[in-house]
Amino acid sequence: MSLxxxxxxxxxxxxxxxxxxxLIDLPPEGGREMYxxxxxxxxxxxxxxxxTEDRAIPGPASDIPVRIYTPVxxxxTGPALVYYHGGGWVIGDLDTHDALCRTLANExxxxxxxxxxxxAPEHPFPAAIDDAFAAVKWVEANSSEIGIDPNGIAVAGDSAGGNLAAAVCLRAKAEKGPE
Structure with a gap:
């Protein structure tokens, strides 16, 4: 097998x-640039x-940037996947995961x-979880505007984003759904 x-x-x-x-030895901004x-x-x-469409949606502390990918x-109207990027809570953004999200949408x-x-560290716990949950609530509340089935929303992520997806599911269960 080859690499x-x-x-x-x-x-x-x-x-x-x-x-x-x-990467681990750099301050947050340096780590973000390297990533x-x-x-x-x-x-x-x-x-x-x-x-693709970039938007800023209302969040608990400030607007949350999101990027909406419509497959080729x-x-x-169809299902949607709310995706949280990885990066150890400190690095990663919409652009570092752009190709992955395009591929997910198409596949x-x-x-x-x-x-x-x-x-983090600028925004300590639970800022990321609060934003993640606010985003899935926004997706459900605005489903008709963005052309998705409100009963066909899934969440996913990689690394820290996978943790956020799990936390969103647990919070949605505890609060009886995003609404």
Whole structure:
């Protein structure tokens, strides 16, 4: 089995400079810049998508940036996936996970609403969870406007985003749904 060529190129670049800073050793903003650069290097260029729309939705402390992806074959009302990016609560954003969200929308045949929740350490717990829950509530409340079935909303994420998806499910159960 061989290593993916893009992953190999990234690992080779990191090994070429043993004195380069490690992501974990950088302050938050430096780590975010390095993560964006790594994401750009590994990004699948030109993933087609039917449509994207950036919005700012009301949040518990400030507006929450979201990006709505409509798949290439996406017409009419259908299901939606609310997606929370990974990044250890500190790094990651809409752009670092753009190709992934495009791919998810096309492969799943549903709209994907990516959520750019507030990051630590500037915004400590429970800011990210509050934003994540506010976003799924907004998606449900605005389902007809964004063309989704309010009974067909799922949540998902990677890494810290997966934790947020689980926390949103537990909170929705405790509060008897997003409404």
């Amino acid at each position: 993916d060529p893009q992953a190999k190129a990234l690992l080779d670049q990191l090994a070429a400079d043993p004195d380069a800073p490690r 964006r650069a790594m994401a750009n290097m590994l990004d699948l260029q030109g993933v087609p998508i039917g449509k 074959a996406g017409g009419g 799943a045949g549903c709209k994907v609403i990516a959520v750019d929740y507030r990051l």
